[in-house]
Structure formats: structure tokens, C-alpha cells
Amino acid sequence: MVEKTGRPGYLQIADDLRTQIRTGKLAPGSSLPSTAQLGQRYEVSASVVKAAISVLRTEGLIVGQQGKGVFVRNDLPEPAPAAGGEVMEQLAQIRATLQDLGERLADLEQAVFQEPKKAR
Missing domain, CATH: 1.10.10.10 (Winged helix-like DNA-binding domain superfamily/Winged helix DNA-binding domain)
Incomplete structure (x- = not known):
């Protein structure tokens, strides 16, 4: 049903x-x-x-x-592999790339916007 x-x-x-x-x-x-x-x-x-x-x-x-x-059918096609594993791998790659970009941006901001050292 x-x-x-x-x-x-x-x-x-x-x-x-x-x-x-x-x-x-x-x-x-x-x-x-x-x-x-x-x-x-x-x-x-x-x-x-x-x-x-x-x-x-x-x-x-x-x-x-x-x-x-x-x-x-007598000659059944093989089932397509689950896309879940492939999607998870792509997500892991995206996360790693974003983390790398975040670190590079932080380095760039630190180089461009250096705060002058305070005199004591």
C-alpha cells in the first residue's frame, strides 16, 4: 500500500x-x-x-x-555506488580549503593591519 x-x-x-x-x-x-x-x-x-x-x-x-x-532483466546492471561517501569526501575537501583560506586571510590581515607597538 x-x-x-x-x-x-x-x-x-x-x-x-x-x-x-x-x-x-x-x-x-x-x-x-x-x-x-x-x-x-x-x-x-x-x-x-x-x-x-x-x-x-x-x-x-x-x-x-x-x-x-x-x-x-537477466543481466541486471550493478547498483550505482552510494553517493554519500563521495559527498562526504567533497565536504571534507571543502572544509580543508576553507580552513586554509581562513588562515591565509588571517595572515594577510595581520600583515596589512599591523597595530603599532605601544610604547611603555
């Missing part, structure tokens, strides 16, 4: 089917349930199911065969 989370229903269905494909519950070569069956399972219209199928087709996880149905 599609939940009212603010995330579009077709994406929730695509997520669920993708998980079933990746875990082997829907094995390579196996057919997906019909649009009508998926619509009943998720309690959505056929157009929502078709949008979810379109997402998975675009990702290369499934293929349609005219008059036969929609099937999990």
Missing part, C-alpha cells in the same frame, strides 16, 4: 519493486505481476503503476515484451 508521506506513490512502488529485484524476491527473468494486480496490491490506479514501471525500465532493471508482460 502506498503511504501518505508526501513522496509520490509511483516512486514508492518503484522503490518497493526495486528492493524486491535487488534482494532476489523478484529473480532475474521472472515476470512482474500485471498492472491490475500491482494496482490492487498498492491500492493505486493503473497510471500510477505504469509510472513506477517506467522508472524501473529507465533504470534498466526490467524489460517489457509485447503481449507477454514485463520481466526482470
